[in-house]
Amino acid sequence: MTILLTLTVLALIAIALWQITKIFELSQPKKENTQVADDDDNRWNGQLMFAFLIFIYAITLFSFWKWGDVLLPDASSEHGIEYDNLMWISFAIIFFTQTITQALLHYFAYKYRGEKGKKALFYADNDRLEAIWTIIPVIALAGLILYGLYTWTDIMTVEENDEALVVELYAQQFNWKARYSGEDGVLGDANVRFLQDFDGKNLVGIDATDPNGFDDVVVQELHLPAGKEVIFKMRSQDVLHSAYMPHFRAQMNCVPGMITEFAFTPTVTTEEMRQTEDIKAKVKKINQIRSVNSKALLAKGEEGLEPYVFDYLLLCNKICGASHYNMQMKIVVETPEEFEKWMMDQQTFAEVIQ
Ligand SMILES: [Cu+2]
Numbered sequence: 001m002t003i004l005l006t007l008t009v010l011a012l013i014a015i016a017l018w019q020i021t022k023i024f025e026l027s028q029p030k031k032e033n034t035q036v037a038d039d040d041d042n043r044w045n046g047q048l049m050f051a052f053l054i055f056i057y058a059i060t061l062f063s064f065w066k067w068g069d070v071l072l073p074d075a076s077s078e079h080g081i082e083y084d085n086l087m088w089i090s091f092a093i094i095f096f097t098q099t100i101t102q103a104l105l106h107y108f109a110y111k112y113r114g115e116k117g118k119k120a121l122f123y124a125d126n127d128r129l130e131a132i133w134t135i136i137p138v139i140a141l142a143g144l145i146l147y148g149l150y151t152w153t154d155i156m157t158v159e160e161n162d163e164a165l166v167v168e169l170y171a172q173q174f175n176w177k178a179r180y181s182g183e184d185g186v187l188g189d190a191n192v193r194f195l196q197d198f199d200g201k202n203l204v205g206i207d208a209t210d211p212n213g214f215d216d217v218v219v220q221e222l223h224l225p226a227g228k229e230v231i232f233k234m235r236s237q238d239v240l241h242s243a244y245m246p247h248f249r250a251q252m253n254c255v256p257g258m259i260t261e262f263a264f265t266p267t268v269t270t271e272e273m274r275q276t277e278d279i280k281a282k283v284k285k286i287n288q289i290r291s292v293n294s295k296a297l298l299a300k301g302e303e304g305l306e307p308y309v310f311d312y313l314l315l316c317n318k319i320c321g322a323s324h325y326n327m328q329m330k331i332v333v334e335t336p337e338e339f340e341k342w343m344m345d346q347q348t349f350a351e352v353i354q
Contacts, residue, residue: 039116046110053106057099069285072246073278076268076312076333079155080249086151090144097140158263164229167222169314170204171234171241171254173321176314176329177204180217182348188213192237198353204235206349214350217343222314222331224266225339231263244317245331247273251317266333273333274310283310 037045075084168179168187181187189207197208206213224230234243236254243262244251252262273279286308294304316327334342 037114039114042114046113049106049109053102056102069281073273073276073282075247075249076266076273077248077250078265078267080247080264082151083155083249086148089147093140093144156262158231158261161229161231164231164263165225166231166233167224168204168233168235169222169243169254170237171243171316171320171327172237173239174316174323174327175220176222176243176316176327178219178222178329179204179206180219180343180346181212182215182217184212184215186212187233188216188349190235195237201352202349205237208353214348216349217346218349218352219346220329222329223339223342224331224333225336226266226269226333228336229263229265232261234260234262239320240318241320241327242317244315245312246315247312253318269333269335270310270312270331271334273312279310283308 075081162185166181166185166187168181168190170177170179179187179190189210190205190213191207192205194202194205194207196202197205202208203218206216206218232243232250232252234252234254236256238256240256241254242251243254248264248266250262250264252260254260274283290305290308298304312331312333314329314331316324318324320327332342
């Protein structure tokens with residue numbers, strides 16, 4: 001109610017001001033044709049068009065300079081290279097076209113501004129010009145669309161591969177769990193109805209009547225072997241989530257009641273990634289900000305911040321509720337030997353429910 005009253009009062013004040021300015025205008029001695037733009041107005045508008053052109057170019061350059069280093073590092077998956085090429089080529093074409101067309105648009109707006117006595121030329125059509133401005137975009141767009149479709153199909157087609165590691169990503173408000181298929185390479189059946197079984201130890205609802213499930217391994221930190229294809233099967237317990245692994249250029253919705261799929265081959269281990277120049281520079285920058293914030297916290301008598309160390313992450317990329325921002329799981333990419341060793345230390349479902 002208070003808001004409604006405040007809004008009404010504001011609206012009334014606005015109307016009053018508008019009426020006062022009208023009275024003020026009427027009280028002024030009448031000028032010749034004040035409502036019609038003259039040559040001065042038009043020139044002024046043309047120059048403003050130019051100023052706007054300079055503004056958009058300047059802000060583009062400034063953004064590149066200021067935030068160019070917050071882009072993701074090079075892809076850490078096989079298909080990621082294809083994905084990045086597609087993105088950069090599309091960017092380059094769009095950037096080139098927009099740079100030229102914006103310049104022409106604003107230049108013509110200035111050149112053909114209104115002038116007293118200037119008459120518009122009647123120009124019906126020009127077949128050659130129309131052919132050019134139709135054919136060039138057709139070729140460019142068809143090329144981009146075909147290239148995109150081929151890349152998309154290539155990335156999204158999950159081929160049968162007995163060698164591949166099968167991992168389930170299980171989403172729930174607000175955390176992730178991962179399930180490995182174990183020795184048999186087959187994930188046991190699962191359903192949210194079984195979540196309450198075994199005093200809540202059945203974290204992702206594995207069906208205890210399906211023998212395929214006994215060797216399954218459920219973890220809260222995702223480990224992946226470098227160089228091996230991983231087929232992900234996504235499930236959600238409650239609402240729509242999205243499994244987003246930015247460094248691997250991978251994202252797939254997790255939809256309650258169905259299983260979605262995505263596959264990729266990680267190529268760079270966490271340790272190798274930490275040694276790259278790009279990551280070193282990023283970590284350094286983050287830690288500079290952290291140390292400043294840490295000092296401020298310590299000055300207030302609170303606990304300081306730990307220095308940041310690079311890790312791959314699985315994030316949720318659908319706003320799924322209040323703690324969505326913090327719904328993440330660490331991903332460790334390691335050598336196949338390290339992965340095997342880690343896997344040996346994990347408990348199977350049969351061991352967990354004993
Ligand atoms: Cu989520």
